[in-house]
Amino acid sequence: MxxxxxxxxxxxxxxxxxxxxxxxxxxxxxxxxxxxxxxxxxxxxxxxxxxxxxxxxxxxxxxxxxxxxxxxxxxxxxxxxxxxxxxxxxxxxxxxxxxxxxxxxxxxxxxxxxxxxxxxxxxxxxxxxxxxxxxxxxxxxxxxxxxxxxxxxxxxxxxxxxxxxxIDTSRFIPGDKFKARKALNLPSGVKLIGASGRLEEVKGHGVLIEAMADLPAHYHLAIAGSGSLESALKDQAERLAIDHRVHFLGHVESMPTFYQSLDLFCLPSFNEGFPLAPLEAQSCGIPTAVTDVGGAVETLCPKTGLLLKAGDSADMAEKILPFLYENRTQNPRDFVMCHAxxxxxxxxxxxxxxxxxxxx
Structure with a gap:
């Protein structure tokens, strides 16, 4: 060996x-x-x-x-x-x-x-x-x-x-949304968008938070991860008067639970290679949006995914708003099982x- x-x-x-x-x-x-x-x-x-x-x-x-x-x-x-x-x-x-x-x-x-x-x-x-x-x-x-x-x-x-x-498709599986939100102390009865990763400029979380200010009050954002911009991002949410709608979870050990709690996963990065998070979310059956950077689009199920402009909060808000109410017959998990x-x-x-x- x-x-x-x-x-x-x-x-x-x-x-x-x-x-x-x-x-x-x-x-x-x-x-x-x-x-x-x-x-x-x-x-x-x-x-x-x-x-x-x-x-x-x-x-x-x-x-x-x-x-x-x-x-x-x-x-x-x-x-x-x-x-x-x-x-x-x-x-x-x-x-x-x-x-x-x-x-x-x-x-x-x-x-x-x-x-x-x-x-x-x-x-x-x-x-x-x-x-x-x-x-x-x-x-x-x-x-x-x-x-x-x-x-x-x-x-x-x-x-x-x-x-x-x-990614490990036997670990990242669909689950009960209500139980997942309860486990993470996240609100039920809202449209929940999720993002993850290091809280650094390149990951674009600030743009997504800005987009949240243009979305209805029942749209919430949960962010899993930590980094040098955590305080600045919290200040941004407070300044936009949406801090009650943006939930900072820090490091989440059980990422399948995080994905299972969502209605939409979003990767708002400015730069990427071939990111794993969109694959993990889709393997859990969660529709996913990514910015058109690096190899991110290669991770996106073409039948259920959403492509966003990097750095453009208006574009994000405009596309995410109706996306969460669209009826889908395809499951993004099928794409991941086949390709990733x-x-x-x-x-x-x-x-x-x-x-x-x-x-x-």
Missing amino acids: KTIVQVVQHLRPGGLEVMALELMNFSTFRNNMKIVSLEGDLETAIAAWPRLEAHKDQLIFLNKQPGLSLDLVKQLKRVLRELKADVVHTHHIGPFFYGGLASRLNGMAHMHTEHDAWHYSEKSHRLLHRIVSLIAKPVEVADADIVAQGMMDLPGIHQLKVIKNG DVRNMAKAYDSLAEGLSYGV
Whole structure:
């Protein structure tokens, strides 16, 4: 059985990090798979994300400090050698740099998953990509068609595949809306829109809150997640006199319950790769709206989904208002079951890793 080591920047709740955990759960290599987080430490990470507790014996933290660190290459090289890694699987640009160099120094196969391509507009990221590509010659994977398109002009691309992210459709299932709202202390008898993710500018929660001010009083918004903008977003809701209609839930451990409580899930982001949250919501049978950014539209059921303009609160309010009263015969769960089950994603990565292990 081959040993696969995933390398991520950090292990805080997010789509990339969830994908890494799900890959470990469903891979045939799961018993021989580790995740190395460049930043942080085990105790702090578990306290912030209790889900990590179940995987603690497979997690390694290097406690990287801000800034470029060539010593980290040496440290990671040693860790990978001690783990006897056959394949190093990196995610995003920082791990691509450190993991790519460390794997090359150890003579290990390297594959990399890119979760978005917009950051390659930065010259420093393009330079890092060129350096690692020339030295390590990794097999690269894009998690969305649009991400692949954005990577095609990068210097040093050797092999580029597309493997779309998947979610656990046996965990994200339809449920009782009334019970879900009661469990989360959310109001019944209202039209409930939900959003999730880090409360940061790029996620666009402020635009959605602004749109709520233009929607009727029986439309409420529930937000699952935390971040640096939490206080500012609460102040915004209060300033718009809709704070009684905007419910901040913080970190929600049972996300299926969150989705089951909704009438509509909304992803109002300014930038995305191939986000998991729309897939999770639709797997729970919840109609979903996303902004037309990155690979978000690729996650949307074409028969039940709603496409929004990023940064345009008027467009959001205008489209959401009638959407919640439309009669639908199609269930978005069918789309996810067909196109985005995590088991298919894991099989694709396993096949790729197996081939790399044997030098294919």
